Amino acid sequence: MSAGETLRVGDPVPDLTLPDTHGTPVTLSELRGEPVVLVFVPFAFSCICTDELCELRDNLATFDDAGVRLLAISCDPMFTLRAWAEREGYEFDLLSDFWPHGAAARAFGVFDESTGHALRGSFLVDADGVLRWSVVNPRGTARPLAAYREALATL
Numbered sequence: 001m002s003a004g005e006t007l008r009v010g011d012p013v014p015d016l017t018l019p020d021t022h023g024t025p026v027t028l029s030e031l032r033g034e035p036v037v038l039v040f041v042p043f044a045f046s047c048i049c050t051d052e053l054c055e056l057r058d059n060l061a062t063f064d065d066a067g068v069r070l071l072a073i074s075c076d077p078m079f080t081l082r083a084w085a086e087r088e089g090y091e092f093d094l095l096s097d098f099w100p101h102g103a104a105a106r107a108f109g110v111f112d113e114s115t116g117h118a119l120r121g122s123f124l125v126d127a128d129g130v131l132r133w134s135v136v137n138p139r140g141t142a143r144p145l146a147a148y149r150e151a152l153a154t155l
Contacts, residue, residue, distance in 0.1 A: 006109045011131050013123065014107040018073065018095035021082035026071070026095055029129065035068045035155055036125045037148065040110050040118040042139075044076040044084040044094075052120075052142050057090050059145055066152040068124075071095055075102050075117050110136055124151045 007013065017027040028036065039056065041049040053072055056063075063070045070092040074081060081094040097104040097118065105111035110121035122143055124133040133151035137143050 007123070007131050007134060009131055009133065012129050013125050013131050015129075016104040016107060018097055018104055019078050020093045020095055021078060021085050023078060026093060028125070031069060032129055033127050035066070035127050035132075037063065037068055037070050037151075038108070038121075038123045038125065039070065039072045039143075040097075040105055040108065040121040041072055041074045042112075042117040042120065044074055044080045048120075048140065048142050049074075050084075050088060053090060054088055055145055056092070056148075057088065060091060062145075062149060062152065063092075066155060068152060068155070069093075073097050073104055073118065075105060075111075122148070124155075126155065 015029045017025050020026050043049055056070060072092065073095045075097045077098045078096040081096055085094050102111040102116065105118035108121060108123060110119040112119055120137040120143060122135050123131060126132045132154060135143060135147055
C-alpha cells in the first residue's frame, strides 16, 4: 500500500511480522485460519491507551467466544510493552512496531508522521486475511467496546 492509500473493507490486509513482549516474532499471515483483531495504540502506559486495553482485558471472553485473537500494537519498544503487560495483567499479545519504526502502522494507514506514533486504529481481519471492519478514532478519543462487539457479530 502506498502513502495516502487506506484499507477498505474487503481488501486483503498487508502482512506484518512483529515481536511480542518476549521477542518472539508474530506473523499475521501465519495466523490465517482464525480471525484477528489488531488494535493500534499510541503509547504504552498512557491513560487512554491503558483504559482501552484494560477494558479489552476485562472483556477478553467476548473475543474468545467469537474465536478471535486479539493483538495490540504500539510503536513502543518490546521491553516497555512487556512491563506494561505485566503491570496491567494483559493476557493477549502486545506487539512492538518499534523498528523499523511504525512500519506496521504505516502499512495499515495509522502512523502519525508528525509525532511518530500509531493512531487509534482497530482492524478486524477474517480467517482468510481480508479486512472485515475498521475504525480509526481521533487523537484522545477511545474506541468503545460496543464497536468491537458489533464487528465480531458480523463474523
